[in-house]
Amino acid sequence: MxxxxxxxxxxxxxxxxxxxxxxxxxxxxxxxxxxxxxxxxxxxxxxxxxxxxxxxxxxxxxxxxxxxxxxxxxxxNRKRIVAGIISMLENDWLTKESIRKKIETINFSKRLFEIIDKEIYSKSVQKNIIILIQHLINTVNTKSIAPIIEKELKSQLNKLDSKNYLPLMIDQISERKYDEKTLDYILKEINEWAEKDSTKYKLGGLAVDAVENIKADGFMQFALKSFSNLVNEEKLGNIIQGLILKGVDSYRNPFNQNRQTLMIHIRNKLQSIKSDEKIYDELNQLKTHLITKWEPEEQIVSLLDQLKQKASDFVENPSFSEDYLLPIIINGLGHIKEDSEKVVAFETWIKQHVSSFIDKNHSRIGKLVEENLERxxxxxxxxxxxxxxxxxxxxxxxxxxxxxxxxxxxxxxxxxxx
Structure with a gap:
């Protein structure tokens, strides 16, 4: 030049x-x-x-x-010339209206998609995306997030109403026969306890003490005295032990009438719980108390740290880009492109923000020219x-x-x- x-x-x-x-x-x-x-x-x-x-x-x-x-x-006439140039730029050549009209003719979303489709397979772009993901993972402060998660978790737990879950639990108890299994377990424990020799002597001793402590007059006192002379702890223990074992054995029989009657009674009681408001109140109060006393922040921080480390290791895996990153981006872009409403909304959003930026910064065009000329x-x-x-x-x-x-x-x- x-x-x-x-x-x-x-x-x-x-x-x-x-x-x-x-x-x-x-x-x-x-x-x-x-x-x-x-x-x-x-x-x-x-x-x-x-x-x-x-x-x-x-x-x-x-x-x-x-x-x-x-x-x-x-x-x-430098100042006047500069002012004229600025006025010409702002009011004649680069007016807000002319820039907006030009923006309306530009298909930002199409050009953006074309750039992404072209550059997404570039190793440098993939590397930069992975670096960005790793940076985001590393910047996560688990200690600051943990209280938020704890608060939200407790809030969700407090919203749980026992009326929505206790009836389901009761129905599952009946359907899965947990009531019968519980009774069988109790009978088994009683049977094992009653079969022990120590239990026999304890029961015999308690029976003898009970007979000796009975207060009676006349013939009844003579009869009790005679009975206590005929039996001892072992004999009474054998008698009581046998009665208990026999009773337990009869209740363990699924066809026993007494067992069936007991099971009907238990199931009726369980069904009656469904309409017992006091039980629901107690359960809700217990739930609130337990949640209030529960302090899971340390466990949440530990869990988040583990997830953070696993996520970082997962991203560093050489196969992450081809096996996960590219398919996710390509599928996501494909879904967006196929959805005309989303594309139109995205295009409108971009143009609105560009127009808003121009409205806020249009006056800076003249100031920028003026500043450069003043230098x-x-x-x-x-x-x-x-x-x-x-x-x-x-x-x-x-x-x-x-x-x-x-x-x-x-x-x-x-x-x-x-």
Whole structure:
């Protein structure tokens, strides 16, 4: 660009020099007709070239350093020119309305999907996504999240109403015959306890003490005394032990009438619990008490740390990108593309945010231009303008000289003819 500027300046200077040399060279032959005509042409070309040189130079600086009025227009009117440029940008070229209209013609979602489809298979992009995922995993503060999870967990548990679950539990007890299994277990434990010799002697001793402590008068006291002399702890223990074992054995028989009656009674009691409000109140109070006393924060932190470590190890796996990351992204994009409503909503969301950004920052366009121009001193700004438009300005000088020469020829020719 600078070379073009220098070439244009040289060409303009050469054209001016040609006119000056031509004017001087025609002085000796000015008495002839052609001398008069050529001298008039070169004279007019010299005047035109000088006039245009003065005009072009006056735009940027004082010609020959002389502070002639209405010269050095750019330095003197810098602020006004900058304000005009800013006003033109904001109000004519880059108005909010024109930018919005341009935004409306752009299909952001389509271009974004095209970029993702093209770049998603790039190893560098996949690596950066994995780095981002790892960074997000590592930035998770489990200690700060644990209280939130604990609060939410307790809140959800408090919402559980025993009326919704206790009837189901009771029905499952009957369907799975847990009541019979419980009775069989109790009978088994009683049977094992009753079969022990220590149990036999304990029961016999308790029976003897009970007989001896019975208070009676007359014949009844004589009868009890005689009975106590006939039996001892072992005999009474054997009798009671046998009765218990026999009773337990009879209840263990599924066809025993007493067992069946007992089971009916148990099941009726279980069914009656379903409508017992006191039991529900007790269960809810117990639940609330247990939840209040429960402090699972340490367990939650430990669990989150384990999950965090497993997630980090999983992401670092070499097969994660091809086996999991790519399929997830591709399938997700595919579902979004197929859903026209989501695409339209996404496109609308993007354009709304872009328009909002433009509304908030439109005034900064002018400020940005102003700030950049203010960083330039007058000399740098003039050199920049001359470098970019100097070629055309120098051609004004060339054209001035050439046009002046041609017009001079015509005018002198007309004058000579007349």
């Amino acid at each position: 600078l070379n073009q500027k220098n070439k244009s300046q040289h060409l303009a200077t050469i054209s001016l020099a040609v006119m000056a040399i031509g004017f001087l060279s025609t002085l000796p032959i000015r008495d002839s007709l052609w001398g008069i005509i050529l001298q008039g042409g070169f004279e007019a070309g010299l005047v035109g070239g000088l006039a245009d040189w003065f005009a072009v130079t006056a735009l940027f600086r004082h010609p020959l350093g002389i502070p002639i009025p209405h010269t050095a227009l750019l330095p003197k 330039l001193d007058d000399k740098t700004l003039i050199n920049m303008v001359e470098t970019n438009v100097g070629k055309d300005l120098q051609w004004i000088r060339v054209n001035g000289a050439v046009c002046g020469f041609l017009i001079g020829l015509v005018l002198v020719g007309i004058k000579a003819f007349l």
